[in-house]
Amino acid sequence: AQSVTQLGSHVSVSEGALVLLRCNYSSSVPPYLFWYVQYPNQGLQLLLKYTSAATLVKGINGFEAEFKKSETSFHLTKPSAHMSDAAEYFCAVSGWAGSYQLTFGKGTKLSVIP
Amino acid sequence: ETGVTQSPTHLIKTRGQQVTLRCSSQSGHNTVSWYQQALGQGPQFIFQYYREEENGRGNFPPRFSGLQFPNYSSELNVNALELDDSALYLCAGQGEGSTEAFFGQGTRLTVV
Numbered sequence: 001a002q003s004v005t006q007l008g009s010h011v012s013v014s015e016g017a018l019v020l021l022r023c024n025y026s027s028s029v030p031p032y033l034f035w036y037v038q039y040p041n042q043g044l045q046l047l048l049k050y051t052s053a054a055t056l057v058k059g060i061n062g063f064e065a066e067f068k069k070s071e072t073s074f075h076l077t078k079p080s081a082h083m084s085d086a087a088e089y090f091c092a093v094s095g096w097a098g099s100y101q102l103t104f105g106k107g108t109k110l111s112v113i114p
Numbered sequence: 115e116t117g118v119t120q121s122p123t124h125l126i127k128t129r130g131q132q133v134t135l136r137c138s139s140q141s142g143h144n145t146v147s148w149y150q151q152a153l154g155q156g157p158q159f160i161f162q163y164y165r166e167e168e169n170g171r172g173n174f175p176p177r178f179s180g181l182q183f184p185n186y187s188s189e190l191n192v193n194a195l196e197l198d199d200s201a202l203y204l205c206a207g208q209g210e211g212s213t214e215a216f217f218g219q220g221t222r223l224t225v226v
Contacts, residue, residue: 041222043116043120046215090157092156094213102159107155
């Protein structure tokens with residue numbers, strides 16, 4: 001069984017400030033971990049993924065995430081927020097259990113204050 | 115550009131009706147998955163097809179069914195629509211053995 005918990009349904013940061021979105025997971029198989037971004041009325045765009053290679057993963061738009069097995073975490077960070085980062089962010093886990101289905105968290109809405 | 119397109123983008127149906135949602139994925143996406151995203155929630159896995167066979171199913175009743183075709187297109191069918199079926203339905207394509215899913219823009223279904 002797999003599950004994802006995203007701490008904070010809504011996070012607000014000032015433009016130029018650090019972005020930190022938290023994700024903890026549980027998985028009975030070695031996990032693959034993902035962060036997706038969703039802009040209003042759109043589908044999901046992959047930001048980055050962890051697939052058991054480097055624990056620090058760099059993604060698009062300046063985002064990165066670190067896989068910490070001991071903490072079962074995969075937090076998303078960006079050093080300096082931009083207005084265009086305002087969106088909803090979803091953490092997801094998958095692992096081979098017959099199919100690579102994704103289990104998503106409930107999402108964190110990021111607001112960027114000018 | 116994800117290579118996955120869904121139609122229609124919006125749809126309004128009446129309770130009790132049936133609906134078919136369509137997805138077209140790029141060549142090589144042998145696996146297609148469908149997800150339901152209720153308002154304010156994360157996407158929930160409905161089912162997955164691999165080479166035209168169902169390959170996994172989430173906690174959804176049998177009135178949710180699907181098909182995958184050899185040309186990398188697929189359908190999601192929902193019978194006896196209920197008000198709670200109102201949601202954004204997302205289709206995702208994956209290449210052979212790939213862990214990465216590419217999502218379409220979704221179909222917004224409203225049941226009244």
